[in-house]
Amino acid sequence: MMPKLPFTKSEYEQRQESLLNSISKNDIVIITTNDVMIRSNDVNYSFRANSYMLYLCGWEEENSILLMENNGSNWIKTLYVNPTNTEKEIWEGRRQGVEGARKFWPVDNAKSIHSLFQDLVVVKSKNKKIHINQKPKYFVDLIVENLESRDSFDNFLSNVNDVNILIDKLRVIKSNAEIKHMRASCAIASSAIIQAMKKSYSGMGEWELQAIIEQFYKMNKSQSSYIPIIGGGDNSTILHYKKNNSVIEEGSLVLVDAGCEINGYASDITRTWPINGTFTKEQKEIYKIVLKAQKAAIESCQVGFDWNKMHESSVLHISEGLLELGIIDTDLGDIIGENFDGRYRDFFMHGTGHLLGLDVHDVGGGRKGDDNPGPSLQPGMIVTVEPGLYFSKWRSDVSIPDKYAGIGIRIEDDILITENGPEIITKSCPKEIEDIEVLIRNK
Ligand code: GLY
Ligand code: MN
Ligand code: MN
Numbered sequence: 001m002m003p004k005l006p007f008t009k010s011e012y013e014q015r016q017e018s019l020l021n022s023i024s025k026n027d028i029v030i031i032t033t034n035d036v037m038i039r040s041n042d043v044n045y046s047f048r049a050n051s052y053m054l055y056l057c058g059w060e061e062e063n064s065i066l067l068m069e070n071n072g073s074n075w076i077k078t079l080y081v082n083p084t085n086t087e088k089e090i091w092e093g094r095r096q097g098v099e100g101a102r103k104f105w106p107v108d109n110a111k112s113i114h115s116l117f118q119d120l121v122v123v124k125s126k127n128k129k130i131h132i133n134q135k136p137k138y139f140v141d142l143i144v145e146n147l148e149s150r151d152s153f154d155n156f157l158s159n160v161n162d163v164n165i166l167i168d169k170l171r172v173i174k175s176n177a178e179i180k181h182m183r184a185s186c187a188i189a190s191s192a193i194i195q196a197m198k199k200s201y202s203g204m205g206e207w208e209l210q211a212i213i214e215q216f217y218k219m220n221k222s223q224s225s226y227i228p229i230i231g232g233g234d235n236s237t238i239l240h241y242k243k244n245n246s247v248i249e250e251g252s253l254v255l256v257d258a259g260c261e262i263n264g265y266a267s268d269i270t271r272t273w274p275i276n277g278t279f280t281k282e283q284k285e286i287y288k289i290v291l292k293a294q295k296a297a298i299e300s301c302q303v304g305f306d307w308n309k310m311h312e313s314s315v316l317h318i319s320e321g322l323l324e325l326g327i328i329d330t331d332l333g334d335i336i337g338e339n340f341d342g343r344y345r346d347f348f349m350h351g352t353g354h355l356l357g358l359d360v361h362d363v364g365g366g367r368k369g370d371d372n373p374g375p376s377l378q379p380g381m382i383v384t385v386e387p388g389l390y391f392s393k394w395r396s397d398v399s400i401p402d403k404y405a406g407i408g409i410r411i412e413d414d415i416l417i418t419e420n421g422p423e424i425i426t427k428s429c430p431k432e433i434e435d436i437e438v439l440i441r442n443k
Contacts, residue, residue, distance in 0.1 A: 003096070003104050005058045006263035007177050012057055012106035015170060016068065016077060019056070022166050025070040027129040029163055035136045036062050051358035052133045052167055054264045057106050061095065063113055063138055069123070076108050080119075083112040117146045124156065131163035164363065171357055172364035173380040178357070179416065181265040182382055183425055185222070186414050189260045189267040190429035192216035197436065198443040202250035202276045206230040209256060210244045217260045225266035225360050228258035236272065236408030237390040239350060248275045253283055255408050259360060266360045268384050269426050270412030277440030279433055282403045286389050287433060289321030293387040294411045294431075297352050301385065301415050301422035305377050307365070311352040314387040319344045322389075327401065346398045347391060353384040356414055377417045382425070386412030 005012075023029060033050040049060045057066055057079065065080040082088075084097035101110035111119070120143070123130070135157070144153050174182065192213040199212050209230045217223055231241040232248030236255035248254050254275050259268035274283060297314040319342060322328045328343040355362040362382075364375065375381070388410030391400045411431055416423040430436050 003100075005105070006181060007058065009106045011175065011177060016056055016075070016106070018170050019163075019166055020068060020070075020075050023068075023131060023163075024129070025072070027131055027161075028070075028123055029066075029068040030130055030132045031056055031066040031068075031163075032132065032134055032136055032139045033059070033062060033064050035138050049264075050133065050136075051171075051264065051363075052164065054358055055167065055171055059101070059105055065113065065116060065139065066107070067116075067119070069128075077106075078109040078111055079105055079107045080111050080113045080116045083114070113142065116142055120156075127159070130157065130160045131166075132160050133162075133164050133167070168363040171362070172355060172375060173378060174357065174382055174416075175380070178265065179380070179382075181263045182267070182356070182414070182416075185225075185260055185262040185265050185267040186269070186425045187428065188217060188220045188222050188262065189258060189269050190426050192260070193256060193258060193269055193271050193429050194439065196256060197271070197273055197430075197439050200254070200273065200275050200277070200440050200443075202248070202252075204248055204275070206232050206235070206244040206246050206248060206254070209248075209254065213256070213258050220260075222260040222262055225259040225261040225268065229255065229270075230258075231255045231408060232275065234393045234406045234408070237392040237406070238408075239388075239390070250276055251280065253407060253409065255410055257410065257412065264358050266356060266358070266362075267414055267426065268356055268360050268386075268412060269414065269429055270386055270388075270410040271429060271431060271436075272409045272411065273436045273440060277437055279437065283407060283409075284433060285325060286321075286391075286404060286407050286409050289318060289325075290387055290389055290409045290411050291431065291433075292321065293317035294385055294413070297385045297387060298413065298415060298422050298424065301377060301383060301417055303377055303379055303417060303419055307375055307377065310383075310385060314352045314385075315342070315344060315348070318348050318387060318389065322347065325404075327404070347389050348387060349390070350386075350388070352387050353415075356382045356384055379417055379419050381417040383415050383417065384412055385415055386410055 031052050033053045036047050037045045039045045047062050053059055063082050068075050068077045079101045081101045082095050084095050098110045195216050196209045196212045210228050213228055227242045229241050230244045232246055232254045233252035235241050236253050252275050253272055255272045257270040259266050293314040296317050297310040300310040300313040355365040390408040391404045393405045413424050413426045416425050
């Protein structure tokens, strides 16, 4: 049966050509996929193909390589794949094999992965430079099993260069077809979180909210793009909490950071709500600061604006809010500081956002302090905006007023940069205090 790829053949070919335009005809490009990872004994984690492989040709099977080489006049793109093998397929599932790859995928040729080594020996003999995205274990093994020792691998593959930065430049700007998949992913994740809000009750388990959200993904032929963060009470203050095994007590907030994947494209949403449907005075005070900061940061997502502008905007509002509540007590100049390392960092200790795409923390970004300073915003970029404030009960390194201890709040939306300003593609997920309260109370 003809497989359905997420993009047209010509879109894949366009991406390949855009990359190859910046590669010398004397060089070759190798795109590897990911390793299969063991979970326990002979049970593996479910396999997820490498995002560069998905981007350039949509190939999802393991143990495969895309090789692109110029024959003097044309670039020839070859997929090296697991050949069909009845005995293996009885256990592991059907393979496209060499025939399927050649017939249906946007490449010129396909070969068995078992012929890769011999072809690389030929490449090596021509002294070609190899541009590669990564060297996973399966790829190293494919070569080492033909060499005398592991030591000779680096020698065999000595003339290599990182190709990622060239592909990242392409991946940062999403095509209309990619945006369509991202919108679908955001719509499912928004609805899943609305379901979770509606089914909230005091004393429920964090795991129950996870189940509601992941069931919704599965019912929509989707899956989590990362382990959902479901933190009730003080757990809401752990940035990447993922145990999800505590009861959410009456009067607590719950912070839910969850996203799904459609054709490899991730969504990434955070909402924080009172498990009983009514914010306390103190919870409201902190929530309003974060919401104001988030809205200001979204407004800074304008074409041509520096990537750091949105962080500056959220830091300003977070700092002002903390100052007003008397949680920090220095003047704003000191708080914001040259390198954004003011006192607010005790309670807002992460960046305001990241690029989003085939990877949740997508390629091409950068924050102040990173080697890569990051781009100015351009139409077709998709970023998250996700300021937060976290007051952990257990921290002894900072002074936290008792009334705020145990409050962790993050609000995260996914934003498409357009010529007409930022478009919030997760806007169907409520974030205003009144809307959240009505939704939970009127379930
Ligand atoms: N879900 C991780 C993050 O928001 O960056
Ligand atoms: Mn998130
Ligand atoms: Mn995020």
